[in-house]
Amino acid sequence: MKPVQSKRYEFSANTGFLWTDLPFLDRIRQAAIHGFDAVEFHDEARRTDRRELKEVLAQTALPVGGINVRMEETFGCAAIPGLGDQAKRDVDEAIEIAEDIDADAIHVLAGRTLGQAAHAAFLKTLRHALGHTDRTILIEPVCAEQFPGYFLRTIDQAAEVILDIGHPRLKIMFDCYHVFRESGDLMANFSVHASNIGHVQIAAVEGRAEPFPGVIDYGDLLPAMRSCGYAGRFGCEYRPVGITEDGLSWRNTFRDDAGPAKGRTAAHVMSLPGT
Numbered sequence: 001m002k003p004v005q006s007k008r009y010e011f012s013a014n015t016g017f018l019w020t021d022l023p024f025l026d027r028i029r030q031a032a033i034h035g036f037d038a039v040e041f042h043d044e045a046r047r048t049d050r051r052e053l054k055e056v057l058a059q060t061a062l063p064v065g066g067i068n069v070r071m072e073e074t075f076g077c078a079a080i081p082g083l084g085d086q087a088k089r090d091v092d093e094a095i096e097i098a099e100d101i102d103a104d105a106i107h108v109l110a111g112r113t114l115g116q117a118a119h120a121a122f123l124k125t126l127r128h129a130l131g132h133t134d135r136t137i138l139i140e141p142v143c144a145e146q147f148p149g150y151f152l153r154t155i156d157q158a159a160e161v162i163l164d165i166g167h168p169r170l171k172i173m174f175d176c177y178h179v180f181r182e183s184g185d186l187m188a189n190f191s192v193h194a195s196n197i198g199h200v201q202i203a204a205v206e207g208r209a210e211p212f213p214g215v216i217d218y219g220d221l222l223p224a225m226r227s228c229g230y231a232g233r234f235g236c237e238y239r240p241v242g243i244t245e246d247g248l249s250w251r252n253t254f255r256d257d258a259g260p261a262k263g264r265t266a267a268h269v270m271s272l273p274g275t
Contacts, residue, residue: 009222009254012065014201014237016042018244024048025056032060034245035255040065040235045097054101065233066105066138066173066199069094075142076109079122079151083111087125095133105136105198107173110151118151123164130167136198140173143181155179155189162196171198175237176216177208186216187224194228203238210238212250219253 013031015024022030024044031039039062045053057064069076069090077083094106108129110122129137141158142150152158158172174197176186183189204214211218222234240247
């Protein structure tokens with residue numbers, strides 16, 4: 001692992017994976033206390049009092065990088081034939097939330113399904129999403145090991161969907177764990193599809209745990225992604241081996257300091273209501 005000598009890297013705390021022993025709003029507070037630059041959600045916001053959520057976001061000064069549409073047991077339903085109306089409702093709900101809390105992107109989950117009818121259904125839902133918001137719409141290849149039967153499995157399949165849609169705001173969420181497990185060489189896949197990648201998520205291959213140490217050397221990989229033109233944040237969607245904050249020192253490789261981001265001090269965040 002090589003020290004990184006480049007402009008500051010920004011990391012987004014994924015509330016679906018970090019501090020999951022705490023209530024949703026407290027996860028956001030913890031992300032601020034521990035120096036994250038942003039947060040990204042699964043679908044927790046749709047089950048949370050919006051006024052309270054906006055208050056916490058304002059108090060912590062953390063931007064929201066993205067949110068998921070409704071997930072449930074099918075892991076979304078945008079590609080499931082016969083559920084087009086539900087998929088549109090899920091998209092519309094996510095758009096309303098994203099615009100209210102100023103989230104950058106909306107991840108439209110395909111769901112567990114197969115076949116050409118599923119591909120057509122997915123395209124229809126994505127076109128609906130793109131036509132009803134100016135936010136970035138993300139699609140994520142998910143490996144069969146984690147979600148057997150999920151429609152969108154490979155990076156090449158995601159690129160095919162983007163080609164079929166032909167819209168500049170439709171992008172790939174490049175989850176390093178999923179892409180490595182399903183499609184192999186991360187840098188080869190990233191470089192081929194760099195122009196279509198809207199967000200990157202990181203985790204170790206081993207147990208989907210903290211990014212270091214492991215088979216994937218993020219000390220090399222993240223600068224290489226920067227060299228391909230990726231300037232966005234890196235989403236921390238991993239399962240901590242123990243207490244979340246005890247495993248955050250890996251960020252020191254990429255930052256001059258691992259303390260609270262500029263404008264947010266630990267003392268300030270600790271004084272927020274509910275902390």
